[in-house]
Amino acid sequence: MVSVSSSLLYCLSLLSLFPIISSSITIPLQHPQTNQIPFQDQYQKLNHLVNTSLARARHLKNPQTTPATTTTTAPLFSHSYGGYSVSLSFGTPPQTLSFIMDTGSDIVWFPCTSHYLCKHCSFSSSSSSSSSSSPSSRIQPFIPKESSSSKLLGCKNPKCSWIHHSSITCDQDCSIKSCLNQTCPPYMIFYGSGTTGGVALSETLHLHSLSKPNFLVGCSVFSSHQPAGIAGFGRGLSSLPSQLGLGKFSYCLLSHRFDDDTKKSSSLVLDIEQLDSDKKTNALLYTPFVKNPKVANKSSFSVYYYLGLRRITVGGHHVKVPYKYLSPGEDGNGGVIIDSGTTFTFMAREAFEPLSDEFIRQIKDYRRVKEIEDVIGLRPCFNVSDAKTVSFPELRLYFKGGADVALPVENYFAFVGGEVACLTVVTDGVAGPERMGGPGMILGNFQMQNFYVEYDLRNERLGFKQEKCK
Structure with missing residues (x-):
C-alpha cells in the first residue's frame, strides 16, 4: 500500500510535549481488528475485498501525491478486511498498538489523541470534510501526553522531508505565527481505500529487546476508512526497515479466514545485519x-x-x-x-x-x-x-x-x-x-x-x- 504526503491548507500549532527521554528482530503478524462482516454473506465479503483490492491498485498505480546483530520475531495476524497486522510498541512507558504490515508504503503512523493540538490550528483537505474524522473509538489510539519520550518533529529536522517526500521551508510551509518551535507541517496521506492526517513525532520504538529512539512516526488525529495504523515496509527513508537499518525481513502469511476470531498467528522476522553478506537462506x-x-x-x-x-x-x-x-x-x-x-x-x-x-x-x-x-x-x-x-x-x-x-x-x-x-x-x-x-x-x-x-x-x-x- 503506497502513501504520499501532501501539504495541508492550515498549519497545526502544537504545545510543547513532554521530555525525551545491529539487530535482527522477529515480530508476530496479525489481521487488524475491525467490524466483522456477517459470516453468512460470503459473496458480500468477496465483493468488498475485490473493491478494496481495486482501490488499492488504483492508488499504487497513481498515488496522490548499526547495532549488534539481533533477531526479533513478532506475531502476524490475518483479518476480515483482507490485511495482516503486527503489534508494535511506542513511547515511554510503551503503548502497544496494532499496525497493518504494508510493503507498498513507507510511512509508519498510528491513530493519535489530539489533546495537545493548538486551538488556533485545524486540519483541512481538498476533499469533503465529512470524509475526515477523529480516530475511531473502535481503534486504540496512542496518547502522546502519557509518553515521556514523545516530541514534535521540527521542520528543520531532515526527517520532516521524509514524511512529506519533499524539502520543507519552515517560513513558507508554516505561515501561522502561533506555530510553536517551527514544527514540521501536518501531513496528509492518501491510500486507495481512505486517508489519514496528523503530525510527525519523534518517538521510541520498542521491539522486544531492541529500543530505537528518535523513530519518525506519524501521529494521525483523523483517519478515513483505516481499520488500524499502518507500518510501512516499503523502500522509502521513513519506512520501518529503513529506520531500523534492516538487512532483510521475512514473513509467512496464514490462510485467509475473512474474520477476526482466529487467535492463530504466524511470524514477521526482522534481521539487522552489521556486516555485508550474500548468503542465501536454505531452500529459498x-x-x-x-x-x-x-x-x-x-x-x-x-x-x-x-x-x-x-x-x-x-x-x-x-x-x-x-x-x-x-x-x-x-x-x-x-x-x-x-x-x-x-x-x-x-x-x-x-x-x-x-x-x-x-x-x-x-x-x-x-x-x-x-x-x-x-x-x-x-x-x-x-x-x-x-x-x-x-x-x-x-x-x-x-x-x-x-x-x-x-x-x-x-x-x-x-x-x-x-x-x-x-x-x-x-x-x-x-x-x-x-x-x-x-x-x-x-x-x-x-x-x-x-x-x-x-x-x-x-x-x-x-x-x-x-x-x-x-
Whole structure:
C-alpha cells in the first residue's frame, strides 16, 4: 500500500510535549481488528475485498501525491478486511498498538489523541470534510501526553522531508505565527481505500529487546476508512526497515479466514545485519528486485518492490501478456510489484483478459456462473457444487533469475460456500473504472498465503518457498 504526503491548507500549532527521554528482530503478524462482516454473506465479503483490492491498485498505480546483530520475531495476524497486522510498541512507558504490515508504503503512523493540538490550528483537505474524522473509538489510539519520550518533529529536522517526500521551508510551509518551535507541517496521506492526517513525532520504538529512539512516526488525529495504523515496509527513508537499518525481513502469511476470531498467528522476522553478506537462506528461490528507471518522475513508485516476472502459464500453456505490463517502460509505467497491503492480485486489463480467457478455455468440467460474477466482482466463476473433488489448471509464475512457482489452487481460486469457485485476480473496468499508468501487475497477499517470503534488502532480491504457516 503506497502513501504520499501532501501539504495541508492550515498549519497545526502544537504545545510543547513532554521530555525525551545491529539487530535482527522477529515480530508476530496479525489481521487488524475491525467490524466483522456477517459470516453468512460470503459473496458480500468477496465483493468488498475485490473493491478494496481495486482501490488499492488504483492508488499504487497513481498515488496522490548499526547495532549488534539481533533477531526479533513478532506475531502476524490475518483479518476480515483482507490485511495482516503486527503489534508494535511506542513511547515511554510503551503503548502497544496494532499496525497493518504494508510493503507498498513507507510511512509508519498510528491513530493519535489530539489533546495537545493548538486551538488556533485545524486540519483541512481538498476533499469533503465529512470524509475526515477523529480516530475511531473502535481503534486504540496512542496518547502522546502519557509518553515521556514523545516530541514534535521540527521542520528543520531532515526527517520532516521524509514524511512529506519533499524539502520543507519552515517560513513558507508554516505561515501561522502561533506555530510553536517551527514544527514540521501536518501531513496528509492518501491510500486507495481512505486517508489519514496528523503530525510527525519523534518517538521510541520498542521491539522486544531492541529500543530505537528518535523513530519518525506519524501521529494521525483523523483517519478515513483505516481499520488500524499502518507500518510501512516499503523502500522509502521513513519506512520501518529503513529506520531500523534492516538487512532483510521475512514473513509467512496464514490462510485467509475473512474474520477476526482466529487467535492463530504466524511470524514477521526482522534481521539487522552489521556486516555485508550474500548468503542465501536454505531452500529459498530468489529473484532480483527490478529498478524502475523513471521513478524520479513519480517519486511514489520508488517505494515499491518491483519484480522481474518473465512469463505466466496456465495448465502449461503460455499466457500472452504484453511485455510492457511485465517490465517498467520508458515512461515508468508497467512492471510487477509485490504488495502485502493488497488482497487480490491486480492485473491491467490487457494482461488480465488473456489470463482469464485461458482459464475459461481450459475449464470444461464446471459451468460458468456469470450471475455470481456480477455480484462478487471476480471472474471467471464456476459452479463446483456437484463435484466430489475439484481440479483446476495449474497457475505458474516464472521470474527473472530462474525462480518459478506453481501456486496452490487455493491461492488463486476462492471457494464460496462449497458451491462456487472464482479466480482471485482483479482488473480495471470489471468492478470499477479504468485507470492508466502505474504498475501493470500487483501481486497481492492472497497469492502469498502459506509462502515464506524474504525481502533481502542488502542483496536486492526476493526469496520465497511454499511452507505451511503456523
